[in-house]
Amino acid sequence: MTDGRLAVYACDPGQSRGRRFAEPPAPTRTEYQRDRDRIVHSTAFRRLVYKTQVFLNHEGDLFRTRLTHSLEVAQLGRSIARSLRLNEDLVEAICLAHDLGHTPFGHAGQDALNDCMREFGGFEHNLQSLRVVDCLEERYPAYDGINLSFETREGILKHCSLRNAQLLEQVEPGGVAQRFLLGQQPSLEAQLCNLADEIAYNAHDVDDGVRSGLITLEQLSDVPLFERYRQQALALYPHLAEPMQQRRLLHEAIRRMLSDQVYDVIAATSSALAEYAPAGVAAVRCLPVLVGFSAAMRAESMQLKQFLFRQLYRHPQVVRTTGLARQVVRDLFAAYHGDPAQLPPAQADRAQAGDAVQRTRTVTDFIAGMTDRFALREHERLTGQRLFD
């Protein structure tokens, strides 16, 4: 059954390339709605609430976590998808799953695991997200993973090194890694999730950065994208200039920035779609990336990103915390790798039964799945050290 509300270039669940293990259709839900529901019910999804986005989970209750970040990405993705007549359910599924493979402590954890795994193929969080839904979730009697559809899995594997794409292609010929070997694009829904991710984190990192006190509204006046909306808000609501109204001013500026970016993506993507007029999903794969900002918004978004990089992600306080977080992950890796008996019984058996690669991968999967606070507890148990207060 095809869905007449969808554009011809949208992914149609009736035309899905299917699941790795064939299943009968559900009576009331499309394949992508089922994918979304499986993601929401997964263990990895629940763990996102205790995983760092930028600020460590214990630094404050109001900062974004991987979970609230993923919900914001899904909200932005869905509203753009509906307007472009793309498949909203598929966008929601990919957005909710896009960070499932993230380690504790954000990028610091990922970098540390990548170093530990250097001789064994490294660690890539997009690949790990796919590993979570394909291999690591234990919810079905007959197979590992949650058996998602091809289109959702393809969207989850946002980036992949050539070497890992070749390895995946050997296991799954013509599968989700093939596009990296052919230099093709994923579906428009997957392209949209990448952009929704960027829009979400730029906006919420401004919010969290100001809330934390690490960046100020004065510093942000150097960022044209933000400053424009701050000035708009002040012109319409002069009382927001008062010191006690700064939080309201920040939120109004961010709200306007988000709306404008959403409308910009819709307009720029609509004109790209009109220009290329892809006849279907297959045609989309052979075209350039079509979901995007206008050139002007792309440049301004880049300026904001560079500002956040300089002033927030490289702030001495953040650098200090991420340095400690790296040490936690490195110490955990060394402890479990040196003595697999320290792992829970199932992982200990797997690590001890296999070769060096399986041992290393088992330790990595276990650490990658940890929440921030579980990682800290395990670190204290194994090393006797407490690195964070």
Ligand code: MG
């Ligand atoms: Mg993300």
